[in-house]
Amino acid sequence: RKEVEQDPGPFNVPEGATVAFNCTYSNSASQSFFWYRQDCRKEPKLLMSVYSSGNEDGRFTAQLNRASQYISLLIRDSKLSDSATYLCVVNEANDYKLSFGAGTTVTVRA
């Protein structure tokens, strides 16, 4: 079983739409959670950390559900520039290792 699993998508949405997707993780001891964005043939870039209480950064909202071991990302008012692959990333306490999901591809169309 993979440590981090994501729906690969793709999610094809029109500009202005809201899109949301989840990620599940297998290790209940995981302590830190992140969403990264990866554009085609580029390195991952940190989009936002995910906190227990949920957090928002502009049009992006992240939620963490420890009981069910999943993380979600919601993008409001989608822009063309939001088209990318979104990687769910998890790591355990006191461990610098990051476990990556395979990514969820989002395509925003005009």
Place this chain on the structure above:
Amino acid sequence: GAVVSQHPSWVICKSGTSVKIECRSLDFQATTMFWYRQFPKQSLMLMATSNEGSKATYEQGVEKDKFLINHASLTLSTLTVTSAHPEDSSFYICSASAVSSYNEQFFGPGTRLTVL
């Protein structure tokens, strides 16, 4: 701040040759550097973790004699793919973290290796 560079950005080589990839932290001291590999449509897979001045720790299934890692200074780590074969063709990405940035890893732009 927190810029990580990789060189080369892409390389094409013949089967059997060795390829060296450099990872540099440009504006901070990286106590730990990580090497990942990513195949198309797959997640980044950690290959090894290296701390400056000590031997790298390899993940299960990664051959340490094939993927040589050197972390000789706080700003430079190198990955050498020895006797490369077509199945080694992949996107290799390094990341670096500093003592002051617990958990945060800064990624290099990646190196695309194609072995003919």
